[in-house]
Amino acid sequence: MAKRYEMLWDCEYCGVKKLLGLTHRHCPSCGAPQNAEKRYFPPEDEKIAVEDHPFVGADRKCPHCASPSAAAAKCCGQCGAPLDGAAPVKTVSAVPAPAAAPVASVGRKRHPGLWAAAAVAAVALVGGLVATFWTKSAVLTVSGQDWKREIRVEKSAILDKDSWCDAMPGGAFEVSRSRKERSRNRVPDGESCSTRKKDLGDGSYSEEEVCTTKYREEPVYDQWCRYRVRGWVQTRTETSRGLGRSPEPFWPEPSLRTGDCLGCEREGSREEAYGAAFTGSDQALRCEFKEAAKWTPFTPGSRWKADIRVATGGIVCDSLQPAAG
Missing domain, CATH: 2.40.50 (OB fold (Dihydrolipoamide Acetyltransferase, E2P))
Incomplete structure (x- = not known):
């Protein structure tokens, strides 16, 4: 179960700091009401655990005086107005981050080379578009x-090949094997843990440990084979060409040494x-x-x-x- 701790807030009227979000609904020094939207997480060495205070939901913001009241309250504890339809107060995580200050241009280092390269690229792009579409x-x-028209002629020959052994073709010979990394597996390797804080909106926050599994990669080895195998290799190209349609285009008729022997030939791609x-x-x-x-x-x-x-x-x-x- 997540642990709960008190949020802190500073009085905007008398300047008292590090008041407790649950315990001090009003400033003990001047009596000013707490501003729920100015709560903040305490430093690690100043955390105060919540004891015997059940969580009933985030405070609601009074639509009349803007003071926070407990989720179970029917009326505002500050002005007495009914809380029907009152919205929950903003939590720390929901408060938008302050806008980044604009970067001063004075003293900024200029890079004329980058501007020149960008200009050249832009000109090239425009030129390419013009060349294509105008x-x-x-x-x-x-x-x-x-x-x-061309026909590739292939010859039966003994080829030196290599591949994973489970993909080695039938008929391979003079096979040599070696061990080689084929892939990698992700293996669980402990956990990476961090503490996550969550503003609960009632003046307290929860804290729990969040862990994710870490992984390491382990190589997976397999057998790599080098071998010789009979196959086909392109040796020449037979070509026919002409002007006009007289004669009509025709395919060349290569003279082939046909058969099933080493050195025998066949037609390949066209x-x-x-x-x-x-x-x-x-x-x-x-x-x-x-x-x-x-x-x-x-x-x-x-x-x-x-x-x-x-x-x-x-x-x-x-x-x-x-x-x-």
């Missing part, structure tokens, strides 16, 4: 088409690229496509409407539309 419309004519060149602007323009279907309509001599980036002169390829007429 465009003008133009009608362009297709001056040519080109295309390229890539294709298609380009269209345009005239009609101040400079030569070009768009590239990854699919033949998107490239096919751009036949030489056809006219297209497009957006041109003013800053760079580049074409916004996604904006291409057939030109009327």
Whole structure:
């Protein structure tokens, strides 16, 4: 169970300090009422425990004279006004912290290099936005088409590999194992405790120990394997390319040493690229496509409407539309 101690307050009228929040509802020197919103926690060596004083709730602030009264009271102990609907007094934790004093500008150390760097960054940002979004419309004519298709050729070979042993592929040989850190575990390692004070609002505060679990990290080790295994490695690229659509784009037909032997070959990944060149602007323009279907309509001599980036002169390829007429 949390322990309770008396809050302290200072008389605002006669200046007596460190009066007890529960015991001294009025100043014993001048009789002035306690200001509940000016209570504060005592130093550790001046704490006074609360004895035989049950907690019934936070004091309520009289709406007429602003004096605090016990939560169980029906009328204000200072002016006698009814306390119906009276709000609880503010507790220490609820009192807003004083606003930070403005920092004087006199004598502040200036860093011209930082300002210059910020200015350069701002200019670069604006330039990038202009280059990206400032465009003008133009009608362009297709001056040519080109295309390229590639096939990677792979060869069966003995490869040197390493991995966690539980992920080692079947067929691996010449295996060597070693111990290696694979992950880390968080392990409980005692507690970190602190004392928490809570203003109860009746002139007292509670104090209890709050503890959180501390953790340490411990390495988790596993088996790391180095091995040799049969696999595929890229050895060359076969390419076909052309201008226009005569002939139509086709895939190269690499000559392969097929089979299941070391040194035998197979086709690997494929890539294709298609380009269209345009005239009609101040400079030569070009768009590239990854699919033949998107490239096919751009036949030489056809006219297209497009957006041109003013800053760079580049074409916004996604904006291409057939030109009327």
